[in-house]
Amino acid sequence: MSELSVNNLLGIKYLNTDDLKLIFKTADNFKEVINRKIKKVPSLRDVTIANLFFENSTRTKLSFELAQKRLSADVVNFSSSGSSISKGETLIDTVNNILSMKVDMIVMRHPSPGASVFLSKNVDSCIINAGDGTHEHPTQALLDAYSLQEKIGDLKNKNILIVGDIMHSRVALSNIFAYQKLGANITVCGPKSLIPNDISSLDVKVETNFKKALNDTDAVNMLRIQNERMSETYFPSIREYVQQYGLTKNILDSLEKEIIVMHPGPINRGVEITSEVADSEQAIILDQVENGVAIRMAVMYLLASKLK
Amino acid sequence: MKPKKILGSNEIETILNRLSFQLIEDHNSFEETVLIGIQPRGAYLSKKISKLIDSFDPQNSLKLGFLDITFFRDDFRRTEKVLKASSTSLEFSIENKIVVLVDDVLFTGRSIRAALNAIQSFGRPKAVKLLTLIDRRFSRELPIQPDYCGLQVDSRLNEKVVVNWEENNDSVYLTSNNE
Numbered sequence: 001m002s003e004l005s006v007n008n009l010l011g012i013k014y015l016n017t018d019d020l021k022l023i024f025k026t027a028d029n030f031k032e033v034i035n036r037k038i039k040k041v042p043s044l045r046d047v048t049i050a051n052l053f054f055e056n057s058t059r060t061k062l063s064f065e066l067a068q069k070r071l072s073a074d075v076v077n078f079s080s081s082g083s084s085i086s087k088g089e090t091l092i093d094t095v096n097n098i099l100s101m102k103v104d105m106i107v108m109r110h111p112s113p114g115a116s117v118f119l120s121k122n123v124d125s126c127i128i129n130a131g132d133g134t135h136e137h138p139t140q141a142l143l144d145a146y147s148l149q150e151k152i153g154d155l156k157n158k159n160i161l162i163v164g165d166i167m168h169s170r171v172a173l174s175n176i177f178a179y180q181k182l183g184a185n186i187t188v189c190g191p192k193s194l195i196p197n198d199i200s201s202l203d204v205k206v207e208t209n210f211k212k213a214l215n216d217t218d219a220v221n222m223l224r225i226q227n228e229r230m231s232e233t234y235f236p237s238i239r240e241y242v243q244q245y246g247l248t249k250n251i252l253d254s255l256e257k258e259i260i261v262m263h264p265g266p267i268n269r270g271v272e273i274t275s276e277v278a279d280s281e282q283a284i285i286l287d288q289v290e291n292g293v294a295i296r297m298a299v300m301y302l303l304a305s306k307l308k
Numbered sequence: 309m310k311p312k313k314i315l316g317s318n319e320i321e322t323i324l325n326r327l328s329f330q331l332i333e334d335h336n337s338f339e340e341t342v343l344i345g346i347q348p349r350g351a352y353l354s355k356k357i358s359k360l361i362d363s364f365d366p367q368n369s370l371k372l373g374f375l376d377i378t379f380f381r382d383d384f385r386r387t388e389k390v391l392k393a394s395s396t397s398l399e400f401s402i403e404n405k406i407v408v409l410v411d412d413v414l415f416t417g418r419s420i421r422a423a424l425n426a427i428q429s430f431g432r433p434k435a436v437k438l439l440t441l442i443d444r445r446f447s448r449e450l451p452i453q454p455d456y457c458g459l460q461v462d463s464r465l466n467e468k469v470v471v472n473w474e475e476n477n478d479s480v481y482l483t484s485n486n487e
Contacts, residue, residue, distance in 0.1 A: 002390040029376065029393040038429035041379035071379075305385060 004302050008120045008127040011136035012177035020181055024146050026298035027291070034070060034293055044073035047304050050098050052108040053130070054080040054115075059265050059289060060130050060139070064107050067296035073304075076103065091115065092122050099125050104307055105300065108132075113170075126303050134168050134229060140264050141174030143295040145182055147288045148219050151260050156183035161213050163189045163245060164223030164272055167196050168230065171264045172223060176202055189213040190245060193234040210245050219260040222247055222272045242271055249276040260284055314461060314469070315480040320441075323458040327439060328360040330456055331408065338370035340434070341406040346423050347376040347394035350411035352473045353441055357410065373398035375409075380422040396426075403431035408456075412471045414440040417452035442469050442480060 004019050012020075033041055049068050053061055061077075068075045078098070089097075095106060105126045108116055113135035120127045131137040149155055160179050166172045166188045176186050180203070187205040188195060195206055207213035214220065225241065235241050247261065261273065261283040269275045277283060315323070335341040338361070345354025351374045358372045378393040409423055420438060427433065439456035444463050461469060463482055470481045 002392045026393060029378070029395060032396050033379065033429075036429045037431070040429070042425070043379045043384050046385075301379075305390060307385060 004306065007303070007306050008116075008129075009138050009299055009303065010116050010120055010127065010129050012138045012141050012174045012181070013136065015138075015181070017181045020142070020145070020178065023142055023295065023298050023302065024149065026302060027142075027146055027294040030070075030297040030301070031291065031294040034290075034297070040070050040072060042072045043301055044068070044071040044304050047071075047105060047307070048074040048076070048103045049105040049107060049300070050103045051075065051077045051130075052095070052098070052106060052110075053078065054108070054110045055131070057109055057130070059292070060109065060137075063289070063292040064130060064139075064296050067293050067300060070293070071297055071300060071304075073105075073300070091119065095119060095123050095125070099123060105303065126307055128299065128303065131170055133170065134173075134226075135170050136174045136177075137170040137264075138174050138178075139292070139296055139299060140171050141178035142299070143288055143292040144171075144175055144221065144262060144264065145178045146295055147284055147291045148260060148262065149182075150287070150291070151284060152218060154183075155179060158184045158218045159187065159216055160184050161187045161189060161217040161220040162223065163210065163213070163220060163247070165194045165226050165234075166190050166199065166223070167194045167234075168226035169223045171221075175221060176204055187213055187217065191235045191241065211251065214251065214255055214259070217259055218257075219262060220247070221262040221264070223264065224266065224268055224272060238271060246271060247273045247277050249274065249280065252277060252280070252282060258282060262288060265289070309467075309484040311470070311481040311483040313479060314442075314482055315459065315478075317476060317478045320458075320478045320480065323441065324356055324360055327456050327458060328357055328364060331357070331439070332361060332365055332368075335406065335408075337365065337368045340404075341408060342371045342373060342400060342402060343408050343410060344373045344375050344398070344402075344423075344427070346409060346411045346419060347374050347378075347396070349413075349471065350409070351394075353412050354410040356473075357439070371400045373400065375423060375426055377419060377422040377426050380426040382418060382422065398430055401431055402427060402433045404434045406435045406437065407433040408437045408439055410439045412440065413442045413444060413469050414438070414452070414454055414457075415444045415447055415469075417448045417450035420452050421450050441471060444469060 005016055006014055107128045107130050109130040110132050113133035115132045116127050116129035129138055162172050179186055187207050189207045189210055263285045267278055343354050345351035361370055374397050376394045376396045378391050437455040440454045441458040443454050443457045443460045445460050466485045468483050468485050472479045
């Protein structure tokens, strides 16, 4: 297979296993490119991409922009603060105005779940979801799976644990879809109040005891508590959360095998993981960031080849 | 049109021997020269030539690399065909070296144009030479000519030159494009 089955990247849900493999294969090539002295290729020099960020972002925004520049695309950036959104313009109007300026591709982050799916149905352009509320964050899941595969090989039948705020995390949902499509077994772990009731419909195991969950896992993805998305209290105190679900060096050392520690960032050091763990050999957090650029180059390259 | 055999394995062997000796003659022990096969098909040829040079001159210091030009092509989004990337592996510096680019068939010259751009990411070579097994002359779209050439072939635009690399049974055929 040498072509994606989709014309937009709205979520991992819409991709098939071959798509994931093609993206990874292409990312291998781009990873080699970004480690050259001159990190640029001219592939997308006649493609214009708009980055629409309706929500804060550091890593994802920088990573997308670097990826675009290394592909030689023209880039325009938009963030909702200081824009006409505050004057009452709708999302469709905003995007159509941007498209009128002959933009070929839209990368969008939005606080509302489903925003990118909604947009793809209402405007005629290629849409890449850079995170939509609590729904999906497909490029993050792709770079997570790619980074993990780089460390431990084929993910088939591997056990992967996702810990923390499963309810509010788009990374969790995209991760579950991506790992499952690659044949891995998923366990989610966290306070009951932060695990959605209907999670079992996704064919994942639920475990509220963190230490027990860690025992038979190959890799653990530690998520951040998404305070900004919480309108009520989900657990008694941060201190109690840290005691039950914080990953420390002691816990890691007490395990039978050496597991891989992942984190999508931003890290709250001392909450979900200690500094010692974050900076340890077992953590691949910075590899994830490096691979993020290669993965996003691959996604945009493959989608651009399908532009009309 | 029935595929027409242009070269058989014996002829190819003779040509490759000649090309290898030409390279040895011009580049001595290859201290200042590197060989770069253009992926995917030039890679086979460059490996064969590098092996031959090793057998003729076991003391040589020839370095061999492979260059993928996919992301430098000028037909991205302009052809129905999906461009599939191969891997680049250049484990040495090309700064101030003589680079011999190797490809199996020189046709329009566009792949070589892309390769010339692509190698710029790895440094500034002292000079770039081109070696091809087949030169389809009269079909060039860019001003590019080989420095080392196996065989010149006269062909129509709707024909295709197919090089088959098979153990002990290499061959080159001329076929019509729609086959």
